[in-house]
Amino acid sequence: MEKNKEYYMKIALAEAKKAAAEDEVPVGAVVVKEGNIIAKAHNRKEKKGMATRHAEIEALERASKKTGNWWLENCEVFVTLEPCAMCAGAMINCRIGKLYFGARDPKYGCCGSMYNLCEDRRFNHVVPVEGGIMEKECAAILSEYFKRKRK
Amino acid sequence: MEKNKEYYMKIALAEAKKAAAEDEVPVGAVVVKEGNIIAKAHNRKEKKGMATRHAEIEALERASKKTGNWWLENCEVFVTLEPCAMCAGAMINCRIGKLYFGARDPKYGCCGSMYNLCEDRRFNHVVPVEGGIMEKECAAILSEYFKRKRK
Numbered sequence: 001m002e003k004n005k006e007y008y009m010k011i012a013l014a015e016a017k018k019a020a021a022e023d024e025v026p027v028g029a030v031v032v033k034e035g036n037i038i039a040k041a042h043n044r045k046e047k048k049g050m051a052t053r054h055a056e057i058e059a060l061e062r063a064s065k066k067t068g069n070w071w072l073e074n075c076e077v078f079v080t081l082e083p084c085a086m087c088a089g090a091m092i093n094c095r096i097g098k099l100y101f102g103a104r105d106p107k108y109g110c111c112g113s114m115y116n117l118c119e120d121r122r123f124n125h126v127v128p129v130e131g132g133i134m135e136k137e138c139a140a141i142l143s144e145y146f147k148r149k150r151k
Numbered sequence: 152m153e154k155n156k157e158y159y160m161k162i163a164l165a166e167a168k169k170a171a172a173e174d175e176v177p178v179g180a181v182v183v184k185e186g187n188i189i190a191k192a193h194n195r196k197e198k199k200g201m202a203t204r205h206a207e208i209e210a211l212e213r214a215s216k217k218t219g220n221w222w223l224e225n226c227e228v229f230v231t232l233e234p235c236a237m238c239a240g241a242m243i244n245c246r247i248g249k250l251y252f253g254a255r256d257p258k259y260g261c262c263g264s265m266y267n268l269c270e271d272r273r274f275n276h277v278v279p280v281e282g283g284i285m286e287k288e289c290a291a292i293l294s295e296y297f298k299r300k301r302k
Binding site: 117 | 198200208215216221241265271
């Protein structure tokens with residue numbers, strides 16, 4: 001990877017900001033293949049009216065469409081929030097090469113907090129995880145959103 | 152529920168057969184609301200070229216489209232195979248009322264086999280699980296498919 005992790009996380013954060021502007025929980029994700037961003041997306045749960053449309057699912061599906069392959073080999077994912085069970089499972093199913101996330105999610109996070117599904121060696125594919133990339137910025141956009149919502 | 156569990160599982164099995172006919176791993180799912188089938192779907196991973204397009208995700212999204220709500224309240228899901236981590240997580244996210252599955256999946260199943268994500272009371276929503284509905288028939292269609300594939 002030529003560019004550093006913060007470079008890609010900043011783009012995921014810009015996606016999260018798009019979600020906030022659309023009154024969605026602000027989470028953004030990008031898929032990187034050999035240094036190039038092949039997909040970026042943000043949470044569209046409310047807009048699509050589907051609890052499955054998390055930023056990660058949107059990004060993984062766009063990446064598959066782009067590469068024409070469900071197997072996202074040599075792809076890395078950058079997401080602003082620790083993925084939930086559904087999204088962690090999707091990372092395994094898509095055989096993602098590495099997952100980087102920003103803020104930890106102590107309630108729903110399944111990549112180290114509640115569970116660590118991605119790194120469970122009993123599954124047929126292991127997704128190495130590195131959390132805490134630009135953690136403060138990634139957490140701040142979420143707490144600002146929820147503070148605004150409570151008003 | 153007026154009709155019995157086997158009634159709905161048979162329809163999920165018919166969906167699984169459609170998947171087999173399309174050379175997809177044969178898994179089918181139906182979503183039932185107050186006794187009525189509001190969505191049915193089968194695995195379309197290969198056709199769509201996306202590892203996210205499991206039968207359950209397809210069925211949950213169709214049900215959300217039909218009801219116009221991501222919250223699938225009072226909905227039950229019947230699926231021929233024990234859901235993986237992604238699909239178990241999707242059941243939680245969609246707040247499914249009850250999950251019934253057919254065959255157990257000792258390698259990837261996350262509703263009792265590898266994990267029991269759906270019934271983890273630490274999450275904000277618990278999906279009660281009942282496995283083993285028409286287990287033999289649900290397992291047979293899978294083993295026949297894999298036997299044929301190996302030839």
